[in-house]
Amino acid sequence: MLTHEDNQLLTQVGKGTPGGELMRRYWHPVAATSQLDDDPVQAVRILGEDLVLFRDRSGTLGLIAQRCPHRNMNLRFGMPEENGLRCPYHGWMFDATGVCIDTPLEPPESTFKDKITTQAYPVQELGGLVWAYLGPDPAPLLPRWDLLVKEGGFRQIVGHQLPCNWLQVMENRGDLGHAIYLHGQFFQYTLEKQGKLTDDPKARYNSAAANQESRLARGAYQRYEPRYNQFGMTKANLDSDKSEDTPTWRVGTNPILFPYHLAFGPGRRTIRQTYQLGVPIDDTHTWHIQYFCYMFPPEVGVPEQDSIPYAEVPLKDEHGEYILNNVLAQDMMAWYEQGEITDRTQEHLGVSDACVIAYRQMLRDQIKVVRDGGEPINVFRDPATIERPELALDPPEIDRVTQENVAAKQATVYRSNFHQMSKGGWLYLDDDIDRYCPDRDTVVELYRRADEMGVADVRRSF
Ligand code: FES
Ligand SMILES: [Fe+2]
Structure with missing residues (x-):
């Protein structure tokens, strides 16, 4: 038998919880690689965080926040391009590191995009699975079991x-x-x-x-x-x-x-x-x-x-x-x-x-x-x-x-x-x-x- 507090301690995985912080020291599978062959953009929920996994047209994998920083569109509907994922709503584009690389509806001379980033996590493919790391830098190595x-x-x-x-x-x-x-x-x-x-x-x-x-x-x-x-x-x-x-x-x-x-x-x-x-x-x-x-x-x-x-x-x-x-x-x-x-x-x-x-x-x-x-x-x-x-x-x-x-x-x-x-x-x-x-x-x-x-x-x- 555990106390209620102990039960919470051992079961919670959200950001900021003790168990969630432990989990954020490990790499986790977030999708099967073959799922990206079926659709290069996948909604991912892991450790209580809603994210979007994508493979851009150059083959780079990215895992970024689900909500577009412009006006919160769900990037699950994003469009992969050569170097990132473009939001379907107003076309903002993000690379795999979460940097906003295009805000096409802003004036050409605008530097607005330079102020915009979104949450991004490192991902790697191994053994038919895509693995992600959501913890503090520097990321550890992915064990090759x-x-x-x-x-x-x-x-x-x-x-x-x-x-x-x-x-x-x-x-x-x-x-x-x-x-x-x-x-x-x-x-x-x-x-x-x-x-x-x-x-x-x-x-x-x-x-x-x-x-x-x-x-x-x-x-x-x-x-x-x-x-x-x-x-x-x-x-x-x-x-x-x-x-x-x-x-x-x-x-x-x-x-x-x-x-x-x-x-x-x-x-x-x-x-x-x-x-x-x-x-x-x-x-x-x-x-x-x-x-x-x-x-x-x-x-x-x-x-x-x-x-x-x-x-x-x-x-x-x-x-x-x-x-x-x-x-x-x-x-x-x-x-x-x-x-x-x-x-x-x-x-x-x-x-x-x-x-x-x-x-x-x-x-x-x-x-x-x-x-x-x-x-x-x-x-x-x-x-x-x-x-x-x-x-x-x-x-x-x-x-x-x-x-x-x-x-x-x-x-x-x-x-x-x-x-x-x-x-x-x-x-x-x-x-x-x-x-x-x-x-x-x-x-x-x-x-x-x-x-x-x-x-x-x-x-x-x-
Ligand atoms: S909500 Fe994404 S570009 Fe507008
Ligand atoms: Fe069993």
Whole structure:
């Protein structure tokens, strides 16, 4: 349970709030690059600020205030020109640094424009996303995390607009226990109502539920503990009747890269590698990004991608009903059904919430670091520290252990995740958000080819 003040401290992202000032020390994704191919001018809301992202005709990206300083026209309707964005109302033009470079209705000799600037923020493209920095100068370096830059990856991005605060999304990252019920018994219940429940023991809802039944029958429960590293933390879990001398208990799995970046694995020898990012739009909205990077063996012949495709997926189906029959959709439902900004003065945390408590403390600590004039974790200024073709977590054992663990698991389940048919007649690929990937069929085809060539053994080094 938190006080009301503590809840505000941890959830607010607006300018001038302690949490908002912490967030303004990081680069944030504000759009998928491919969205600019569809329309070079995009409305962006990030950390409670309304902005306009544009690519001018020379290819330069700019992120400037939404309101034109002349008479407040919305520059979302601006027209990109060679060196900037022109307001559609009276033609004022702004370059990517926010300088007004033309006021065409003023007399030719006027120097009026020299007095005009608008708010502008630096932006950079990386890995199919446009990233922005809204904090104090000088801007830190944009970290080049592994999946964004790995050679030979086949990438695609799925996004959702969530009507809830970003911290609810983040707390889920430490909440390992939810998978047992939300992705087990609740998944079963959802499919039962749809008449699609199968008894296939390999289906994740059945295996999650069966494991829990076994735990309860043994009088056991899952234990959870945080394990800290240089970028944030991993989460360790262990059945209470099992030996602590297991690698995943010692080092944990699924790293959180502070503040809101979840890196599955990092057993980076698997084919399907993903990030999840919960980007704070404002206090009550979050842009959820699931970032896929498939690392097929080179002989499979992964096609070149001119651009990384992005699909924005609704939370409800065409009948207005919540989509609940895939894993991420279940997570999202749980996040926003806690309320816009969940009232943490009313909660009752138990032992199983240990990693949620740990993440909150980490957030509180980093807010204090910024308040005291310091630099929080994961702010990079040395170019030698931003190249992360591998995550390379400390201690190095994390990488090795999770690699072995995930590879061993994936070796048996990857087929079922992609193109094997369940007894209910649907592809296992469909039990997660992968079903919405813009290039889903290409991925299935690449798996098929890898199988055919006999090169899909995920334990191999590639
Ligand atoms: S409102 Fe933009 S030029 Fe007039
Ligand atoms: Fe989940």
